[in-house]
Amino acid sequence: MKITILTVGKIKEKYLSMAIDEYSKRLGRYCKLEIIETPDEKVLENASQGQEEIVKSREAERILKNVKEGSYVITLEIDGKQFSSExxxxxxxxxxxxxxSHITFIIGGSIGLHENISRIADLKLSFSRMTxxxxxxxxxxxEQIYRSFRIIxxxxxxK
Ligand SMILES: C[S@@+](CC[C@H](N)C(=O)[O-])C[C@H]1O[C@@H](n2cnc3c(N)ncnc32)[C@H](O)[C@@H]1O
Structure with missing residues (x-):
């Protein structure tokens, strides 16, 4: 199985990079993992809804270019469907x-995912109603993908 994680922006914190490296290494036993970081856009503190919409749609264009045809697309959305790990x-x-044979997970940027991305999702996955x-x-x-493969x-x- 090939797993692609499409994200917006780079990881800035070292402790998060370390955790990402660790789980990426562990996942190497179970799948071919690819993490693609698409560039994020600066969002002003007092940006209007319209301005945020423009930023989200620009980010969406870059994400969409990296979605391979035939891959099963799972978007991460707060209002999506909740699953247990099992x-x-x-x-x-x-x-x-x-x-x-290919699943693409998409994580939005700091202001979330544009509806153009949501629209192509085969599954909208929520990790709870918290942000x-x-x-x-x-x-x-x-970690949850790793847990999935351990369970499978x-x-x-x-536990
Ligand atoms: C800071 S959040 C964006 C918040 C934005 N206000 C929204 O409603 O999407 C950044 C991204 O992380 C992911 N995310 C954050 N919390 C999540 C949750 N509870 N379940 C699923 N995805 C989540 C989503 O992909 C989201 O686009």
């Missing part, structure tokens, strides 16, 4: 059984 694992496993910073979200997602393979992992 359910996510079974979903990923089911995709493999259905012959899907997490996009950089931290990358770590949480990697019947391997022990701390």
């Amino acid at each position: 359910e996510l694992a079974r979903h990923v496993e089911g995709l493999g059984v259905d012959g899907i 997490f910073p996009h950089q931290l979200m990358r770590v949480i997602l990697l 393979n019947g391997e022990p992992y701390h």
Whole structure:
């Protein structure tokens, strides 16, 4: 299985980079992982809704260029569908059984994802109704993908 994580902006905190590197290394046993960082845009503190919309659509254009045809697209959205870790694992496993060999996860930038991205999602995935910073979200997602593969393979992992 190939997993692509499409993100907006770079990781600025060293402790987050370290966690990302660790989970990326662990995931190497189970899948071919690719993380693509698309450039973010500066958003002014007092930006209007219209200005934010423009920024989001520019970010969306860059994201869309990196979505490969035929890959199963999972967008991370607060209002998406919530899964238990077991359910996510079974979903990923089911995709493999259905012959899907490439999953693309998309994490929005600091102001979220444009509807043009949401529109192409095969699944909108929520990690709760709370808002997490996009950089931290990358770590949480990697950990849950790793947990999925441990579950799929019947391997022990701390509860
Ligand atoms: C800081 S959040 C954006 C907040 C923005 N106000 C919104 O409503 O999307 C950055 C990105 O992290 C991801 N994210 C944050 N919290 C999430 C959650 N609870 N579930 C799923 N994705 C989340 C989403 O992809 C979001 O676009």
